[in-house]
Amino acid sequence: MKKIKFAFSYSLILLFVLSGCTNNLTISAESTDPFEVLNRQIFSFNKTLDQNIVSPISASYVKTIPHSIRKNVSNHLEWMDKPSTIVNSALQMDLENTILASAKFMLNGLSLGFYDFDNNETKIKKKDLGSTLAKLNVPEGPFFMVPLLGPKTVRDFTGTLSDRQSLSNISSNSVNKLNLVEIPINLVDKRSKLSKSIENIYKSPDPYTKMKSYYIQNRRKNVYGDEYLEVKNKKLDIEFEKLLQ
C-alpha cells in the first residue's frame, strides 16, 4: 500500500514537471488560460455548491459558535498544517522559518494546537510544496479550477496533492483519519474567514476572472514575497506614469 502511495506522489511530481516543460517560463498564468472554457464550467459548479451548501453552513457556524471557540478550531487546523511548513522551509533553506515553525509546533502541541501560546506574535510564513517548486524555478503552469477546492495553478495543485500524500505516508492511521474528518471543518472555517471577499467576487461583472486575478496575485505574493511585489509595482509605475502624461 505504501509503495502505491509513493508511486502516486512521484508520478504526480513527474506529471507536473512534464507539464511545466511545455510552458514558457515567461508566460504567466494570468495572461494565458488554455482551459478557460472548462475552468468557467467548474467555477459555476463550485459557485452553485458554495451558495447552496457551504455558505449557509459557514453562516450558521459563525452565528452559533462563539468567536473564541472558532479561533481555537482555526488554531488547531493551522497547527495540523505546520509539519508541511517545517519540511518545506527546510527544503527552501529558510532556517529561521524552519526553527520558528518547529518551536511553535512543539509549544502549541501541548494543547494539540487548539490554544496559541504565542498569541500569534511570531510571524511564520506558510510554506508548501508548491512554494518549494517555485523556489526551484519550476514554472507555475496554466491556471485551472479544481472541483470543490477552487482556484489553483498546475504547480500549486501538484504541491497540495503531494503535501497531503507525503504527510499521510509518514503519519499514523489515526492521524490520517483525523485529517479526513477535518477537511470539511477546514472548508467551513476558511469559507467563514473569506466570506466578504467571496461575496464581493460573486457580485462583480466577471466573477471567474476576478477570482483568477485575486488568486494569482495573492499566491505570487505568498510565494515570492516582496520581490514579486517590487517587480509588479515597477511595471505598474511605468504604466501609470505613461497614463499621467
Next chain:
Amino acid sequence: MKNSYNDLNFKKVLYITFFTFLFFQFLTFKSYSDNVKNGEIIVKQMVADAKKHALKTIKLSPKERSLKIENLIKRFINLDFMARATTGSFWKKATNSQKEEYKNALLKQISNTIEEHLNTLSTLVYKPLKSEARGKKLVYVKGVIKDNSKKVPDVNLLWKLAKDKRGNFLVLDLEIEGISLVSSHKAETMAILRKNKGDFNALLNTFTKSE
C-alpha cells in the same frame, strides 16, 4: 596676470555651477518630500472622513448613503485615471458618452464595495507605516488596518497617489495585501472587452447587470 584672471573666472563658473546644481537638487528633493507629505495627509484625511461617514450615515436611507459615499469617492479618488487604466487601449476607441457611462459604473462599483465594508471600518484603527516617492509623479503610502479586539487579522494597505491636472493629490490605486484593485479590475474589463471584440456597450451592459 591674464592667467590668474582666467583662473578666477574658471573658479567662479565652477562655484556657480556647483551651487546651481545643489539648489536644483534641493528643489527636487523638497518637491519630492512635499509630495510624500501631501500623499500622507490625503490618505489620513480620507480614512478619517470614511470613518465619520460610517457613523453619520447609518441612519440615512440606502440611496442617500450611496450618494454621500459617491461624493467621498469623487473627492479622493482619480476616477478618470482609473477608467483609463482599467480599459487599456480600448479607452481611445470609446465615445465620450460611453466613457462617462463607464466612469459612472466604476463609481457605483467602488461605492458598493465601500458600503459593504463601511460598518466594520468604525471598529478598526488605521496606522500609517511608510511613504515614498516613486519616479517623478507617484507617491506610495503604506499603512495597516488593525483590529484592537484582535478578532480580525491585520490588513496591509498600499495607496498609490499622484497629482491630477488641477494639482490635487488623488488616489490612483489601492493594494490590499498585495492585491492591486486596478490590476484585478483591468483583468476583468479586458476579459469582457476581448470576449465582445472591443464592444464598449457590451461592457457597460455587463456592468449594469451585475449592479
